[in-house]
Amino acid sequence: MKRRQFIKTTAGAATILSYSPFLKANETIDKVFQTFDAEINLTASPMEVSLLPGNKTNMLCLNGSVVKGDSHFLKSSQGYLGPSFEVRRGERIKVNFKNNLSEASIIHWHGLDLPEAQDGHPSYAIEPNESYTYDLEIHNRAGLYWYHPHPHGRTGYQVYHGMAGLFVVRDNEEDKLNLPAQENELFFVLQDRHFDENNQLIYVQSGHDIMMGKVGDKLLVNGSLDRERKVAKEAYRLRFLNGGNALTYRLQWSDGKPVKLIGTDGGLLEELTDRDSVLFSPGERIDLLVDFSDKNIGDEVELQSIPLVDNSSSQPFTVYKFKITKEGVKNFDMPTQLSVIKKIESNEAVNIDSPKVFKLAPKAGVGWTIDDLGYEMNNIRPKERVKLGTTEIWEFDLTNAGMVHPMHIHGSQFQVLERIPGPYSKDIVFDGGWKDTVAVLPGDRVRIIKRFHDFEGKFLFHCHILEHEDHSMMRDFLVEK
Ligand code: C2O
Ligand code: CU
Numbered sequence: 001m002k003r004r005q006f007i008k009t010t011a012g013a014a015t016i017l018s019y020s021p022f023l024k025a026n027e028t029i030d031k032v033f034q035t036f037d038a039e040i041n042l043t044a045s046p047m048e049v050s051l052l053p054g055n056k057t058n059m060l061c062l063n064g065s066v067v068k069g070d071s072h073f074l075k076s077s078q079g080y081l082g083p084s085f086e087v088r089r090g091e092r093i094k095v096n097f098k099n100n101l102s103e104a105s106i107i108h109w110h111g112l113d114l115p116e117a118q119d120g121h122p123s124y125a126i127e128p129n130e131s132y133t134y135d136l137e138i139h140n141r142a143g144l145y146w147y148h149p150h151p152h153g154r155t156g157y158q159v160y161h162g163m164a165g166l167f168v169v170r171d172n173e174e175d176k177l178n179l180p181a182q183e184n185e186l187f188f189v190l191q192d193r194h195f196d197e198n199n200q201l202i203y204v205q206s207g208h209d210i211m212m213g214k215v216g217d218k219l220l221v222n223g224s225l226d227r228e229r230k231v232a233k234e235a236y237r238l239r240f241l242n243g244g245n246a247l248t249y250r251l252q253w254s255d256g257k258p259v260k261l262i263g264t265d266g267g268l269l270e271e272l273t274d275r276d277s278v279l280f281s282p283g284e285r286i287d288l289l290v291d292f293s294d295k296n297i298g299d300e301v302e303l304q305s306i307p308l309v310d311n312s313s314s315q316p317f318t319v320y321k322f323k324i325t326k327e328g329v330k331n332f333d334m335p336t337q338l339s340v341i342k343k344i345e346s347n348e349a350v351n352i353d354s355p356k357v358f359k360l361a362p363k364a365g366v367g368w369t370i371d372d373l374g375y376e377m378n379n380i381r382p383k384e385r386v387k388l389g390t391t392e393i394w395e396f397d398l399t400n401a402g403m404v405h406p407m408h409i410h411g412s413q414f415q416v417l418e419r420i421p422g423p424y425s426k427d428i429v430f431d432g433g434w435k436d437t438v439a440v441l442p443g444d445r446v447r448i449i450k451r452f453h454d455f456e457g458k459f460l461f462h463c464h465i466l467e468h469e470d471h472s473m474m475r476d477f478l479v480e481k
């Protein structure tokens with residue numbers, strides 16, 4: 001694979017200040033992403049897709065092709081999903097997004113640290129038959145990111161109808177670990193959907209659907225109802241996106257083995273972490289290792305989701321089934337140390353003594369809100385202004401309201417500083433690693449610490465239950481000099 005080279009020049013330099021998931025303290029990127037490594041066309045259009053036996057389903061799909069550069073930048077997907085991007089840190093790609101829908105749209109690159117004009121803010125939404133060209137310079141460390149539309153009020157609808165895809169970033173730090181790769185590295189996009197008797201999608205029908213978020217009655221994985229696969233007696237790397245609109249999972253193995261977590265939203269953890277179960281809310285990603293080498297041919301192991309609350313009356317359900325059908329040929333030793341994550345110390349924050357508290361609560365006539373406000377494009381409160389180059393502590397306060405809200409902040413990845421738990425999150429939530437989406441459980445107050453060091457401009461933070469985001473648990477924040 002051709003690696004791009006960083007070339008140091010002065011004119012037009014995209015200078016990134018020192019910070020970041022991928023840099024050690026004091027290290028500064030002063031490099032120019034000079035040429036595009038690839039140019040990709042990404043087109044949104046209505047399509048009929050065969051999902052269930054019988055009638056085809058009307059979907060909205062993203063189709064992509066590499067028009068310049070090597071074909072490895074894009075992998076076509078199964079089902080209705082958009083293609084998977086696969087890019088190395090330091091590469092730069094151009095994406096020509098064409099909107100062939102009958103409504104406005106714009107693509108957001110979830111988890112990538114990008115300037116405002118590349119971030120897919122709803123004020124950038126383009127009308128039918130228009131195009132938008134993205135210049136994506138990949139600063140993020142290796143990790144599983146994703147992309148989806150973000151037009152205000154229509155994000156939930158468009159994602160539900162199929163518009164989403166993976167964005168895989170690789171880097172040298174990750175390569176050195178020699179994690180299971182190729183056919184031993186598997187990607188899973190979890191999305192629940194609700195169909196009518198003609199195999200057409202049923203979306204939001206009531207205020208209740210908006211308040212609770214749209215939950216389906218069928219679980220699709222990678223755009224397909226097929227939720228099992230054959231595996232060898234080998235180790236696998238399993239990489240998951242919760243691409244559903246509203247459903248939160250709590251994943252565990254059916255054989256009682258610990259879940260071996262190696263990464264979250266912003267890439268690898270410091271060390272492999274054994275968990276009894278992993279809470280997994282919409283928008284989040286998890287990276288797991290599993291070793292089937294001690295299984296017997298014919299064994300089946302399921303990844304299942306158990307109720308969020310222990311002793312609840314609801315039943316676990318199968319998310320995915322692995323059937324062990326082949327002897328193994330590859331050996332793999334579980335790593336312990338994975339990467340180095342420098343903790344952001346709270347005294348780095350300019351507001352260490354006065355965290356910005358955002359209250360999460362429902363409001364009559366609006367829906368779910370932040371500080372009792374719905375989304376107001378371009379009405380940015382003083383509290384929502386941040387000085388470029390600073391670090392801040394924000395708190396999501398859900399002391400008064402009763403459901404999980406996965407809170408997502410655009411821009412660079414953050415760290416969870418502290419969780420003052422309500423009655424549910426103790427022992428079931430893992431807050432390590434770099435995050436862009438954090439599940440706030442009823443009663444919780446979650447404090448995050450985030451560096452706003454890279455790009456000035458207008459960005460979003462919101463709940464990633466897409467019906468909440470649309471109605472309208474979302475606010476702008478402005479990073480300014
Ligand atoms: Cu994945 Cu603003 O969202
Ligand atoms: Cu995002």
Ligand code: CU
Nearest residue numbers: 405463465468
């Ligand atoms: Cu919410």
